[in-house]
Amino acid sequence: MISSDNKKKMTDSWFSYLQIQICKSFELLEKNKFKFSRRDWFKKNIKEGGGTSYLLTNGKIFDKVGVNKSTVSGRFPKRFRKNILGAENNGKYWASGVSVVAHMKNPKMPAIHFNTRFIVTSKEWFGGGMDVTPSHKDKKEEKIVHDNLKKICLRNRKNYKKYKKWCDEYFFLPHRKEARGIGGIFFDYETKDWYQNFKFVRELGLAFINISNRLITRKKKLKYTKKDKEKQLLKRGRYVEFNLLYDRGTKFGLNSGGNTDSILMSLPPEAKWK
Amino acid sequence: MISSDNKKKMTDSWFSYLQIQICKSFELLEKNKFKFSRRDWFKKNIKEGGGTSYLLTNGKIFDKVGVNKSTVSGRFPKRFRKNILGAENNGKYWASGVSVVAHMKNPKMPAIHFNTRFIVTSKEWFGGGMDVTPSHKDKKEEKIVHDNLKKICLRNRKNYKKYKKWCDEYFFLPHRKEARGIGGIFFDYETKDWYQNFKFVRELGLAFINISNRLITRKKKLKYTKKDKEKQLLKRGRYVEFNLLYDRGTKFGLNSGGNTDSILMSLPPEAKWK
Numbered sequence: 371m372i373s374s375d376n377k378k379k380m381t382d383s384w385f386s387y388l389q390i391q392i393c394k395s396f397e398l399l400e401k402n403k404f405k406f407s408r409r410d411w412f413k414k415n416i417k418e419g420g421g422t423s424y425l426l427t428n429g430k431i432f433d434k435v436g437v438n439k440s441t442v443s444g445r446f447p448k449r450f451r452k453n454i455l456g457a458e459n460n461g462k463y464w465a466s467g468v469s470v471v472a473h474m475k476n477p478k479m480p481a482i483h484f485n486t487r488f489i490v491t492s493k494e495w496f497g498g499g500m501d502v503t504p505s506h507k508d509k510k511e512e513k514i515v516h517d518n519l520k521k522i523c524l525r526n527r528k529n530y531k532k533y534k535k536w537c538d539e540y541f542f543l544p545h546r547k548e549a550r551g552i553g554g555i556f557f558d559y560e561t562k563d564w565y566q567n568f569k570f571v572r573e574l575g576l577a578f579i580n581i582s583n584r585l586i587t588r589k590k591k592l593k594y595t596k597k598d599k600e601k602q603l604l605k606r607g608r609y610v611e612f613n614l615l616y617d618r619g620t621k622f623g624l625n626s627g628g629n630t631d632s633i634l635m636s637l638p639p640e641a642k643w644k
Numbered sequence: 645m646i647s648s649d650n651k652k653k654m655t656d657s658w659f660s661y662l663q664i665q666i667c668k669s670f671e672l673l674e675k676n677k678f679k680f681s682r683r684d685w686f687k688k689n690i691k692e693g694g695g696t697s698y699l700l701t702n703g704k705i706f707d708k709v710g711v712n713k714s715t716v717s718g719r720f721p722k723r724f725r726k727n728i729l730g731a732e733n734n735g736k737y738w739a740s741g742v743s744v745v746a747h748m749k750n751p752k753m754p755a756i757h758f759n760t761r762f763i764v765t766s767k768e769w770f771g772g773g774m775d776v777t778p779s780h781k782d783k784k785e786e787k788i789v790h791d792n793l794k795k796i797c798l799r800n801r802k803n804y805k806k807y808k809k810w811c812d813e814y815f816f817l818p819h820r821k822e823a824r825g826i827g828g829i830f831f832d833y834e835t836k837d838w839y840q841n842f843k844f845v846r847e848l849g850l851a852f853i854n855i856s857n858r859l860i861t862r863k864k865k866l867k868y869t870k871k872d873k874e875k876q877l878l879k880r881g882r883y884v885e886f887n888l889l890y891d892r893g894t895k896f897g898l899n900s901g902g903n904t905d906s907i908l909m910s911l912p913p914e915a916k917w918k
Binding site: 426434545546603607610611614615624630633634637638639640641642643644 | 889
């Protein structure tokens with residue numbers, strides 16, 4: 371059996387590798403004319419790790435895209451422990467993951483979110499997902515997203531239906547009675563069969579690159595109006611509401627001494643409210 | 645001694661009166677060329693009350709200003725009861741109040757927030773305050789705000805220093821280690837001497853109208869640049885963060901079956917993040 375220490379090393383280095391692949395692929399979409407800038411950060415207690423943030427703003431494709439990787443450890447504040455599986459007793463955790471949020475210049479393109487993580491408390495598990503937030507209806511786009519995610523799940527004997535439903539339930543704004551977007555997949559607490567889960571998480575990471583490329587490439591020449599842009603900015607307002615009111619990743623970050631600029635990199639460059 | 649029922653009637657009708665005064669005064673600042681639109685809403689259970697929202701957008705002075713009044717009752721959800729004074733046992737509450745958030749077109753003018761409320765659980769108390777969020781430093785403006793609020797407090801034998809400190813502590817963004825604005829006053833749980841508190845709350849309401857008028861009038865002819873506007877939009881991003889991550893009024897509203905559009909009327913028409 372593989373030791374917890376080795377699991378940490380393997381996931382940590384996978385997430386670092388994936389982060390670079392994502393950035394390279396996105397820069398290629400920008401024809402290498404716009405580049406990510408890199409920023410490293412450390413937790414106050416440097417022994418508890420930190421992360422690396424890549425940010426590209428005001429490109430031709432991307433209005434703003436953040437690609438974050440972090441590996442952190444420590445103890446959760448007492449009030450927060452009951453919310454985390456296996457942290458009830460001493461609050462100790464180790465966590466590593468990659469997360470990406472891409473806000474597009476062209477409002478015909480959807481915002482795209484992806485995250486995968488490995489977390490160790492007294493339990494250990496994988497979690498993550500990918501979901502898409504268009505401001506314009508596009509049946510074909512929906513099909514591309516869902517069909518591809520379904521394929522990855524089936525290939526890895528994951529319950530696609532369950533993951534899809536989980537995503538729909540998670541990315542829902544109860545105060546608006548609205549879905550954030552068109553969904554995708556979401557999973558958490560995958561504690562069993564570590565190798566299989568790790569393989570799934572790796573494949574999902576690579577699939578994210580492919581799906582994003584496809585969604586962007588098929589729309590990059592589409593014209594749009596001021597009204598289309600306005601619609602996108604209002605949709606982004608909802609995105610902000612979700613991330614600040616409900617998102618568990620945001621809460622996890624702010625409660626684990628994470629880096630505020632990196633955590634809130636998910637916020638759009640501009641948003642509107644009526 | 646005045647009955648709880650009469651206290652409810654008196655505060656409710658004061659808040660209705662004040663709301664209209666505020667709207668009239670703001671329309672006058674717009675030279676009556678831009679008018680508020682009114683929207684009434686009711687809780688699902690119509691016996692539990694509702695509110696009236698006045699909204700003015702895209703004026704010459706105001707980019708967006710919401711003036712909300714609501715009078716609601718009911719029982720808090722169980723998980724929320726421990727957060728509310730006197731609601732621990734059965735969760736019953738009655739609440740009435742007015743709140744105003746004004747986002748200005750001219751970025752040299754500060755955003756202004758005001759709220760007063762009377763809440764009844766197994767206890768009863770007044771709360772509220774006024775605070776100001778400029779995106780441009782203006783020492784004279786700060787003095788106008790603080791001097792006036794101090795005057796109202798002193799005249800009503802209220803502890804200005806305590807209220808000012810409370811405001812600074814309340815409107816602080818821990819994740820940014822930043823104050824939201826330049827403060828003002830904030831108070832809550834004023835349970836004693838009902839008549840005196842009600843008088844204070846009424847005077848504060850009228851003072852809010854005067855102070856706002858002064859802050860707006862002295863700046864309405866100021867020129868500004870695109871860069872000034874940009875700075876304001878970034879400051880508004882912080883405003884959004886505060887309201888969605890921390891604001892107790894937002895949480896109270898969403899947990900008491902309030903009207904989402906009215907609760908989130910405090911969000912700016914447009915905001916940016918770097």
